[in-house]
Amino acid sequence: MNAISLIDKQKLELIDYNCLDIFPADGVEIDVVLSGICGTDLAVLAGREEGQTGIIRGHEAVGVIVNVGKDVTHLRAGMRVVVDPNEYCGSCEPCRSAKTHLCKGGANSGLDIAGINKHGAFAKRFITRERFVYCLPDDMNWETGVLIEPVACILNNIDQASIQAGERVLLLGSGPMSLVAQLVLRAMGVTTLATDLNTYRIEFGRSLDLDVIHPDELELRMHHQNNVDAAIDTVGNQMGTAIQFVRRGGRILLFGFDGNYHYPLPVKHFLVNAISIIAAGEYNQHFPRALRMAGMLPELGKLVTQRYELEDYSAAFDSLLNDPSVATIKSVFTPNPKYI
Template identity: 75%
Template sequence: MKALSLVGANTIGLIEYSLTHTLPADGVEIDIVMSGICGTDLAVLAGREEGQTGIVRGHEAVGIIVRVGEGVKTLRPGMRVVIDPNEYCGSCSPCISAQTHLCTGGAQQGLDIAGVNKHGTFANRFITRERFVHCLPDDMTWETGVLIEPVACILNNIDQAAIKPGERVLLLGSGPMSLVAQLLLRAMGVETVATDLNTFRVAFGSALGLTVIHPQSLELNRPEHEKFDAVIDTVGNQLDAAAQVVRRAGRILLFGFNGNYQFSLPVKHFLVNAISVIAAGEYNQHFPRAIRLAHKLPELGKLVTHRYSLEAYSIAFDALLNDPSAPMVKCVFTPNPDYL
C-alpha cells in the first residue's frame, strides 16, 4: 500500500509500505479515511523540528475498522473511529500515577507516538491497540472527527492554564489549532482575540464570528486593565509579544513548536508581575472528553478546507510551506476516498 514517510532530513516522499499480517490479540486494523496535516509535520519539513527518517508520518486520523484481534471486546469491523496516536505503556511509574502523557515505557523511553517515532496514519491502513481507538458518534462528520486529536491538545492546555469563563485570552497566530482553541474557548464563555498575517485566515475566523486581527492591529503598550488573562503562543516564537500584553498574575502558554527559537527571559519582569509560563506537554486521557465536546461543535468541521490524495502530497505541502498567503486552513489526506 501507499504511505508518506520521512525519507530524508526535511523531506517527505511516497513509499510502498506493508503492514504486518499478524494482528495482536488487542490489535485493531483501520482503513484511514482522513488524516490531518499538523503543524508539527510542517515544522519537521521546514527544519524547525527534528524528525525520524523512515517513519510514516501522520497522527490525526479517523477511519473504519476492518479487522480486530481475538481479544478485542468493545470494537468490531465497520465501526467509524478516531485514533489516539499517543500510545502510552500503561505500566511505568507515570502511567500508574495517571500521568500517561509522561510515559517512560515506550520503545524510546517515552511515549510511542504514531507518526512521530513509530509509523503513523499517512497511509491506507493503520494498526493500533484497542485502548487507543474511540468510536465516533453516528452523526459526527469525518471533518469534525479528524479534529478530535487537536481538540484534546487544546483541552490539555486549557486545563493546565485553568482558563475560566469570563476571562480574556489572546491567541498569537490563527492557524488550525488556534481556530480550534477559539471555538472551544468561545463555547466555554471565554472572550478571545487572535492575530494572523494571512488575510484569508483573518476573514475565515471573522466569518465564524471570531475576533481575528492583523498583528499590526494589536496594541502592545496597553494599560493594565486592557491586558489579557492568558496568552497562547500558537506560532512558537512570540513570547516577547506575549509578555507585553499579559496582565499581572496572568499566564503565558507555550503551544507552537519551533526548536530553533530561543527567548531571553526577563526574570524580574516575570517575578514582579507574577506571570506564569505554562508548558502543558502532551494531553493526558483527554480523548473521551474531546469527543463529547467536538460533538457539540459541528462548526469544527468547517475548518477542513482542503483534501488531498496521498499521491498529491507535494501539492499540499508546497502550498502550506511556501505560500504564507494561501487561502487554506486545515488540510487532510484522504487515503481511502471511496468511504467519503
C-alpha cells in the first residue's frame, strides 16, 4: 500500500509499505479516512525539529475498522473511530502512576508516538491496539474527528496552566492549533486575543467570531487593556512578545515547536513578577474528554480547508512550507476517499 515516509532529513517519499507483518491479539486494523498534517510535520521538513528517518509520518487520524484481533472486546469491523497516537506501555513506573505521558517503556525507552517514532497514519491502513482507539459519535463528521488529537493537546496545556473561565489569554500565532485552542477556550468562558501575519488566517478567525489581529496592532490594542492572565506561544519563537503582555503572576505557555529558537531568560523579571513558564509536554489520558469537548464545538470541523490524496504529498507540503500567504487552515490527506 502507499504511505508517506521520512526517508532522510527533511525529505519525504511515497513508499510501498506492508503493515500486516505483525498483528497483535489486541490489534485493530483501520482504513484511514483523514490524516491531518500537523505543525510538527512541517517543523521537521523545515529543519526546525529532528525527525526519525524511516518512519511513516502522520499522528492525527480517523478511519473505519476493517479487522480486529482475537482479544479485542469492544470494537468491531465497520466502526468509525479516531486514533490516539500516544501508545504508552501501561506497565512502567510512570504509567502505573497514571502519568502515561511520561512513559519510559516504549521501544525507544520513552513514549511510543505513531507518526513520530513509530509508523503512523500517512498511509491507506494503520494498525494499533484496542486501548488507543475510540469510537466517533454517529453525529460527528470526519473533519471534527480528525481534530480530536489537537483538542487533547490543547486541553493538556489548559490544565497545566490552570486557565479558568473569566480569564484573558493571548495566543501568539493563529494557525490550526491556535484556532482549535481559541474555540476550546471560548467554550470554557475564556476571553481570547490572537495574532497572525497571514491575512487569510486573520480573516478566517474573524469569520468564526474570534478576535484575531495582525501583530503590528498588538501593542496599541494592549495599551488600552490590562495585561493578560496567560500568553500561549503557538509559533515556538515568541517568548519575547509573550513576556511583554502577561500580567504579574501570569503564565507563559510554550506550545509551538522551533528547535532552533533560543531566548535569553531575564530571570530576575520572572522572579520579581512571579511569572510562570509552563511546558505541558504530551497529553495524559485526555482523549475521552477531548471527544466530549469536540462535540460541543460546531465550528471545529470548518478548520479542515484542504484535502490531498497521498500521491499529492509533494504539492501539499510545498504549498504549506513555501507559500506564507497560502489560503488554508488545516490540510489533511484522504487515503481512502471512498468513505467520504
